Amino acid sequence: MRAQASIEDRRLLNPAFLGAIVLKATQGFTKEAGASMPHLYSYLVPPLVLHPETRDRLPTAITTKLIPWAERNGDVLAGFPRRLADLSPATREALFVLATSSLVGLETAGNITPSTGSLKPLQSYEKQAGSIEVVECLRKSYFIGRWLSISGTMATVLSILGVAL
Numbered sequence: 001m002r003a004q005a006s007i008e009d010r011r012l013l014n015p016a017f018l019g020a021i022v023l024k025a026t027q028g029f030t031k032e033a034g035a036s037m038p039h040l041y042s043y044l045v046p047p048l049v050l051h052p053e054t055r056d057r058l059p060t061a062i063t064t065k066l067i068p069w070a071e072r073n074g075d076v077l078a079g080f081p082r083r084l085a086d087l088s089p090a091t092r093e094a095l096f097v098l099a100t101s102s103l104v105g106l107e108t109a110g111n112i113t114p115s116t117g118s119l120k121p122l123q124s125y126e127k128q129a130g131s132i133e134v135v136e137c138l139r140k141s142y143f144i145g146r147w148l149s150i151s152g153t154m155a156t157v158l159s160i161l162g163v164a165l
Contacts, residue, residue: 013087017134018094021045021141023103026114028145032062036111037145038154043091044161045144047083049137051076058140059147066151070160081162 025045031036049055054076059069070077072108098104104112151157158165 004148011072013090015090015094018046018087018090019098019101019103021049021137022091022094023098024138024141025145025148026104026112028142028147029149030113030145032146033149035149036105036107036109036113037149039095039110039112040154040158041113041145041148042095043084044148044157045141046087046091046164047080049140050087051083052078052133054080055137055140058143060143062143062150063149064147066147066157066160072164077162081164084163089120105113 022042023043025041026037027039047054048058054073057073057076097105099106100111102115105114105115148157151160
């Protein structure tokens with residue numbers, strides 16, 4: 001995070017909020033796939049939901065395929081790799097908070113799964129959020145988790161989003 005980060009940046013990039021975003025995506029992914037979410041997908045969620053223009057253009061149904069959506073929204077996805085790189089340190093910190101708080105489990109295969117006790121603190125967080133934008137970010141995070149679970153292999157998803165490893 002920049003040394004002179006705005007108050008809004010500090011709010012959006014705090015580990016609790018980013019952790020809630022990642023946790024919601026993990027819950028959506030595991031519900032849809034019946035399996036744990038690849039750890040790398042955690043890094044895709046914040047740049048998709050925190051960027052207002054991208055968030056507004058996300059589809060409303062998981063039946064919308066990722067490739068046609070990406071083709072129609074290339075203008076907002078052009079900046080996605082940069083946003084991902086910029087948000088990676090904050091996402092890493094959020095994952096650390098989630099793991100050390102036992103809100104997610106880390107598997108040896110590099111996947112994460114929501115813990116059975118992670119629902120109650122998240123529900124409390126959602127009720128206290130108050131901001132329509134915060135609630136929308138959390139709702140879209142859950143959607144993204146579900147959407148990524150049916151969007152093909154990790155290599156395919158990363159390629160479509162312009163992410164090189």
